[in-house]
Amino acid sequence: MAKPSKVSAVAEITEQFRGSSAAVITEYRGLSMAQLTTLRRALGTGATYTVSKNTLVKRAAQDAGVEGIEALLIGPTAIAFIAGEPVDAAKTLRDFAKDNKALVIKGGYMDGRSLSVDEVTRIADLDSREVLLAKLAGAMKGNLSKAAALFAAPASQVARLAQALADKRAAEGSSDAAPVADAAEPAES
Numbered sequence: 570m571a572k573p574s575k576v577s578a579v580a581e582i583t584e585q586f587r588g589s590s591a592a593v594i595t596e597y598r599g600l601s602m603a604q605l606t607t608l609r610r611a612l613g614t615g616a617t618y619t620v621s622k623n624t625l626v627k628r629a630a631q632d633a634g635v636e637g638i639e640a641l642l643i644g645p646t647a648i649a650f651i652a653g654e655p656v657d658a659a660k661t662l663r664d665f666a667k668d669n670k671a672l673v674i675k676g677g678y679m680d681g682r683s684l685s686v687d688e689v690t691r692i693a694d695l696d697s698r699e700v701l702l703a704k705l706a707g708a709m710k711g712n713l714s715k716a717a718a719l720f721a722a723p724a725s726q727v728a729r730l731a732q733a734l735a736d737k738r739a740a741e742g743s744s745d746a747a748p749v750a751d752a753a754e755p756a757e758s
Contacts, residue, residue, distance in 0.1 A: 575625060582621060582629035585648075591655035591679035592648050593662055593689055594641045599671030605647075608672070611661045615653035621646065637683030641675045655679060659693035 586592065597605065597620065609618045623642040630638055651658040659677075666672040677684035684692075696704070 578621065578625050579629045579632065582619070582626055582648075583632040585617065585619065585650040586630060586633035586635050586678075589650040589652055591651040591658070591677060591684075591692075592635075592638075593651070593659060593677040593684075594638060594675045595647050595649065595662065595666075596644050596673040596675055597647045597671070598645045598673075600669060604669055604671075608661075608665050611665060612649060612658055613661075616649050616651045616658040616661075618647055618649045621648065635678055638676070638678050641683070646675075654698050655692055656695045656697050659689055660697075663690060663693040 600608075605618070605620075612618055623646055626642055626646065626648065627639060630636075649658055649662060662672070662674060666674055674686055674689055676686055677689045679692075695701075
């Protein structure tokens, strides 16, 4: 019979799998508690970093319907359950692993399938959602500006043409008026 503490731990991990948009599986062997605390703080509120026994994680993954991560659950394992945007958490884990060689990213799970280390790294290389939305807004604004200029071009072209015609008529009118003004003056004898 299973111990109640293990049953509750499996239930908790199962809920974390079900409630997360992605999970990144790491090996933390050699990290101190201070380093783990720093990593948890760096992940912020959008992700939780859980150290757990592999047998409990396997059972929880099975209960949650998560398949394909059994091969990653070897050695001391910790999982970053990501509730929000996976890009930010993946970047944090990648950067922390660069600074602390003891943290090894083994792989992950997202959108119903397991992820390799390369796929987790590619996710970390993506721009965040906010940056992508800002780029999209900038591109849309640029296209709208081009459209406004295109629609305004005929009107401004007509205005420039009318001004050029008025300038030409004024120039022709002043050149016709100049000889007449000279003829009106009396000749000196």
